[in-house]
Amino acid sequence: MRHRTSAWLALALVAVATAPTGATSVIQPTFAELVERAQVVFVGETVAVESRWVSTASGPVIVTLVTYRVERTLKGALGVQTTLEFLGGSVGDARLDVSGIPKFRVGDKDVIFADERGRPISPVVGFMHGRFRVLHNPASGRESMARFNFQPFASIGELDPAAKPAAVPSSRALTLGAFADEITQAVRRLPEQK
Amino acid sequence: MTRALTIVALVLSTAVIGLQSYWRNGPTWPAGTVTEYIQLSSTSAPTLLDGCADWSCSASAAMTRWNAYLNNMQFRPVPNATQGQGEQNGRNDMFFATDYYGHSFDTGTLAITLWWYLPSQNRMTEADIVFNSTKKWNSYRGSYQSATGYDLRRVAIHELGHVAGLGHPDDHGQAVTALMNSQIASIDDLTADDIAGGQAMYGGGGSGVPINFPPRNETYDFRTWLETKYKDGLGRPAESSYADVEGSVVWVQEYMRYRLNACSDAQATDRVTIQIKGGGIVSVCGAPESTTIINFPPRDQTYGFRLALEDFYKNTLRRDAVKTSVNAEGDVVWIQEYLRYRLNGCTHAQSIDKINQQIDGRGIAPVCR
Numbered sequence: 120m121r122h123r124t125s126a127w128l129a130l131a132l133v134a135v136a137t138a139p140t141g142a143t144s145v146i147q148p149t150f151a152e153l154v155e156r157a158q159v160v161f162v163g164e165t166v167a168v169e170s171r172w173v174s175t176a177s178g179p180v181i182v183t184l185v186t187y188r189v190e191r192t193l194k195g196a197l198g199v200q201t202t203l204e205f206l207g208g209s210v211g212d213a214r215l216d217v218s219g220i221p222k223f224r225v226g227d228k229d230v231i232f233a234d235e236r237g238r239p240i241s242p243v244v245g246f247m248h249g250r251f252r253v254l255h256n257p258a259s260g261r262e263s264m265a266r267f268n269f270q271p272f273a274s275i276g277e278l279d280p281a282a283k284p285a286a287v288p289s290s291r292a293l294t295l296g297a298f299a300d301e302i303t304q305a306v307r308r309l310p311e312q313k
Numbered sequence: 314m315t316r317a318l319t320i321v322a323l324v325l326s327t328a329v330i331g332l333q334s335y336w337r338n339g340p341t342w343p344a345g346t347v348t349e350y351i352q353l354s355s356t357s358a359p360t361l362l363d364g365c366a367d368w369s370c371s372a373s374a375a376m377t378r379w380n381a382y383l384n385n386m387q388f389r390p391v392p393n394a395t396q397g398q399g400e401q402n403g404r405n406d407m408f409f410a411t412d413y414y415g416h417s418f419d420t421g422t423l424a425i426t427l428w429w430y431l432p433s434q435n436r437m438t439e440a441d442i443v444f445n446s447t448k449k450w451n452s453y454r455g456s457y458q459s460a461t462g463y464d465l466r467r468v469a470i471h472e473l474g475h476v477a478g479l480g481h482p483d484d485h486g487q488a489v490t491a492l493m494n495s496q497i498a499s500i501d502d503l504t505a506d507d508i509a510g511g512q513a514m515y516g517g518g519g520s521g522v523p524i525n526f527p528p529r530n531e532t533y534d535f536r537t538w539l540e541t542k543y544k545d546g547l548g549r550p551a552e553s554s555y556a557d558v559e560g561s562v563v564w565v566q567e568y569m570r571y572r573l574n575a576c577s578d579a580q581a582t583d584r585v586t587i588q589i590k591g592g593g594i595v596s597v598c599g600a601p602e603s604t605t606i607i608n609f610p611p612r613d614q615t616y617g618f619r620l621a622l623e624d625f626y627k628n629t630l631r632r633d634a635v636k637t638s639v640n641a642e643g644d645v646v647w648i649q650e651y652l653r654y655r656l657n658g659c660t661h662a663q664s665i666d667k668i669n670q671q672i673d674g675r676g677i678a679p680v681c682r
Contacts, residue, residue: 144471145495146421156420177414178400206416212433216338218426218475219484219495237417245421247484247495268486284488 170208335510505593
């Protein structure tokens with residue numbers, strides 16, 4: 120029986136340390152769900168961020184308009200620039216923040232899975248989960264991929280909500296080109312293009 | 314070997330999950346009370362598995378969890394409030410909705426918190442929590458049960474952490490066990506990291522003093538001696554116990570550490586429970602009044618903790634019963650007495666000898682200093 124005590128402690132430790140599935144406030148989508156749910160997927164650089172007041176039925180709120188220079192469209196159709204509206208932002212001495220909403224700065228380069236239908240709180244699918252950072256190595260010129268929290272990943276499998284987080288150096292991370300290929304292939308596999 | 318594994322696991326858990334990686338968003342509330350208007354009655358509650366009668370009970374319980382650890386800010390729940398929700402209405406509303414005032418939820422969103430603040434003063438002015446009413450909800454402890462629905466209490470604890478001023482550690486590249494992570498599964502309560510974050514903003518933690526407890530293997534050795542004493546010396550029959558010897562030694566000693574560092578019985582029990590559940594080591598409550606005279610808690614309180622431990626092992630950990638000749642009362646009375654002798658200058662052998670005298674009815678021998 121004493122053996123079981125140690126086993127339980129060890130199991131509890133592993134369970135909480137790896138935290139494999141689920142979420143408290145946002146359910147992490149699978150890669151396939153990201154591709155399926157996104158209206159558009161694009162590689163873009165943030166070129167403008169502007170917050171402003173807008174009226175709603177319940178009163179004024181602040182929204183932030185983020186404009187991207189579209190480098191490549193992987194799903195849907197976009198022009199050379201596109202703008203997404205996020206709830207929250209800062210105007211004068213008033214600020215509205217929303218838990219888990221992605222925040223963009225001019226110069227950020229990302230792969231973004233977006234869906235603007237229904238005026239969402241965040242047009243990025245799955246809140247933070249539909250944003251993938253493009254990491255640029257100035258020495259090699261290599262562009263590699265990381266998740267929203269700058270955690271590099273080496274394969275699509277690592278994006279599975281049940282996958283154990285892996286410590287991947289950016290030098291071994293999936294390249295932007297390879298990630299884009301994975302997305303376009305997944306888009307082709309969809310039963311019907313949206 | 315087994316004891317070594319347990320100790321290794323405990324040390325490892327400290328090393329891995331003891332890292333303080335909470336993330337502060339920046340603004341906080343002024344010292345005092347933050348009133349939360351619980352307006353969740355629009356969605357009828359099913360039979361809630363934790364015994365709560367309604368959503369207000371579950372949400373209020375979430376506030377109680379934070380309140381237990383914060384000094385300078387306390388949530389004040391207003392159950393079953395009917396004031397109506399509104400953006401920038403000066404109230405902190407908590408309600409169910411299919412969207413947020415015309416802004417739709419992502420299909421994977423369970424709840425969101427929106428907070429207003431004044432950047433010039435870094436002060437919160439209003440925070441609303443919105444639960445996605447299209448999801449299935451309940452209130453329970455333990456792992457997520459897909460057939461039952463999402464546990465409103467743990468989601469509320471998480472969202473209240475945002476209201477207090479905490480962000481997601483994992484959004485910022487931190488790897489720590491925390492209910493405030495955006496990604497969690499089996500955690501149903503605050504962890505040491507969440508509490509440290511709350512206390513960094515609103516106080517409530519204590520640094521305490523190091524208590525020179527004996528090595529756990531020696532306490533375990535004493536407990537093994539006690540088993541033999543009860544079985545062969547006193548002729549006590551074996552009884553069932555759900556908390557095994559190792560668990561009792563480890564957690565009673567940990568309870569003592571909290572008690573000796575200014576924690577009440579309830580505070581110590583709560584902190585040990587978080588630790589058993591893998592939530593890390595929560596800070597102590599303060600420093601002892603004296604480091605030369607070690608005052609132990611009343612035995613009935615230690616016994617109460619031991620009974621709570623028994624219940625936790627049986628009903629939460631669902632452990633099988635083990636056999637022991639030392640009943641729960643004898644277990645805690647003599648472990649506490651052993652620790653009292655050890656912390657007051659006695660060696661391992663002296664402590665066993667003095668306890669042997671007590672059990673044999675030869676009076677209470679003095680401590681060794």
